[in-house]
Amino acid sequence: MGTPIYKTITDDILKAIDSGRLKPGDRIASIRELCDQYNVSQITVLRVFKELVQADRIVRHEGTGYFVKDAEKMDRTGNTLILACRSPKPVSEDDNFILRLTEGIQTRTLEEGFNLFVPRTIATVRMPVIDAAHMESLLRDLQEVPHPAGIILDMLYPDEMIAKYILPNLDGLPCVIAGRRSRLPVRTVSLPFEKCADDAAMLALKSGAKEFFIYEQGSNPWGGNRILCSRLREQLIRNGIPSKMIHCREKILMSPQRDSELIAELGEKILGSTQKTLVFSSSDYFTKVIMDRLHESCRFGSRASLMTFGGFEFIRKYDPPVTSLVPDARRIGVLAVEQILKNDMAAYSADLMTDYKIELNGTL
Numbered sequence: 001m002g003t004p005i006y007k008t009i010t011d012d013i014l015k016a017i018d019s020g021r022l023k024p025g026d027r028i029a030s031i032r033e034l035c036d037q038y039n040v041s042q043i044t045v046l047r048v049f050k051e052l053v054q055a056d057r058i059v060r061h062e063g064t065g066y067f068v069k070d071a072e073k074m075d076r077t078g079n080t081l082i083l084a085c086r087s088p089k090p091v092s093e094d095d096n097f098i099l100r101l102t103e104g105i106q107t108r109t110l111e112e113g114f115n116l117f118v119p120r121t122i123a124t125v126r127m128p129v130i131d132a133a134h135m136e137s138l139l140r141d142l143q144e145v146p147h148p149a150g151i152i153l154d155m156l157y158p159d160e161m162i163a164k165y166i167l168p169n170l171d172g173l174p175c176v177i178a179g180r181r182s183r184l185p186v187r188t189v190s191l192p193f194e195k196c197a198d199d200a201a202m203l204a205l206k207s208g209a210k211e212f213f214i215y216e217q218g219s220n221p222w223g224g225n226r227i228l229c230s231r232l233r234e235q236l237i238r239n240g241i242p243s244k245m246i247h248c249r250e251k252i253l254m255s256p257q258r259d260s261e262l263i264a265e266l267g268e269k270i271l272g273s274t275q276k277t278l279v280f281s282s283s284d285y286f287t288k289v290i291m292d293r294l295h296e297s298c299r300f301g302s303r304a305s306l307m308t309f310g311g312f313e314f315i316r317k318y319d320p321p322v323t324s325l326v327p328d329a330r331r332i333g334v335l336a337v338e339q340i341l342k343n344d345m346a347a348y349s350a351d352l353m354t355d356y357k358i359e360l361n362g363t364l
Contacts, residue, residue: 006047009038013048017057017068028058028066053113060111069113078147080115081105081340084122084138085154085178093313094284097329101178104333105152112341117145122154130157135165148173150340153186155179155221162186178336180223187339189332192353193224194231196325199358200280200307201235203323207305207364209278212236212246213266217253217283225282228309232280252286259286263293270298277304284310284324291318306363320362328355 016022029037034045049066052058056079058066088099109116119141121134142151150173153162159182166175167184175186182188204212216229233246247269249262270277279300281287287308291300300306301320308315311326331354 005038005040006044006051009034009040009045009048010051013052014055014057022068024068026068028052028068030065053111056113059113078149079113080117080145080147081109081149081337082117082119082142082145082151084119084142084151084157086122086156093317095312097327100329101333104330105178105337106333108334108337112337114149114337117148130161132165135161139165139169142169150174150176152176152178152336152340155223159184174340174342176336176339178332180221189335189339189354191222191224191327191356193227196309196356197228197231198235200228200232200325201239203307203358203360203364204232204236204278204280204305205239205241207278208276209305210245210275211269211273211277212241213269213277213279214246214248215252215262215279215281215283215286216248216250217286218250219253220283225309229280229282252281253283259289263289266290267294267298270294270304279304279306281306281308284308284312284315287315287322291322300363311357311359316359316361318363321359323361323364324359326357326359328357331355 013022013028022028028049031042031045031049034040034048035042038044049058049060052066053060057069059069060066083102083105085102085105086098088102089095091099106116119138121138121141142148151166151170153166153175155177157166157177162175162177162182163184167186177186177188179190180188181190214229214232217225229248233248236246237243251258252262253259266279279290281290287306287310290306294300295318298304300322305323307323307325309325311324315322315324335354
């Protein structure tokens, strides 16, 4: 029985790498090029690439192709990426952010031929307050990793804890916070909240509303809700809306009594006005409260307009679905891994922004 064709192609590429004809960082021929060269199917070529990735000889760069791996660089930087991120919740309609984030991290890590290490301690990262005992346990977990390449931190870890426990023990290891910005000398992947606010302002102005309510969830771990809400207000004023017609409300979702008071105020204003009102909520959970209590009487989409930030599935279940600014959680995970792979200390303290989309629905 002859040698399988995928094995022949694999051996040819390995010979080219070992002889120096293909050098570290060089791009491997594309799937189509190899199909034409060897007169084989895409399935055969994909098996070749799989064999070479598993052999740790090539890496895949999303959108550009496969490249010869720099073995010397890998030996120096390590081959295990540490993921200190909370465990995903079961699939639901109210919060699949971590599921998408970790899927992006896992996929990109495996594509690059890295191992992924998940510390045992992250099982307790759901705690309302991440305390010293948690951080000390996390450090012990990290010491078990023999060849770390970098660490990705959940956005729930506060800057003060990272500064006290993580930074002094990095020893040059790249560190990325996935999902929010930071004052620390670490890399971050977050949202362009200023652009989100500009887009929200544009939609708000097009809605024909004359009065505006903006609800800010200050405790949201994204850490950008204040930027989002304050810039939205600034943009409305810049476009001619009188400041007295813009009502900013903070401390939502802090207590049922506070939320009830805010909802009563909003309902009274919408029902008592002959002009259209626009409501912007920086939390889907507060938007749910608004829709559950007020939609039947206030008819969002006609008497009033409603926008939200988050894009959780339950927002799409209302009739009509709620207009949303939706972060791309999976892309955040992919970019977090790519920040680690840069391994460029000069890139620290720079934010990397990810994508989001606007889902225009019936409440606007």
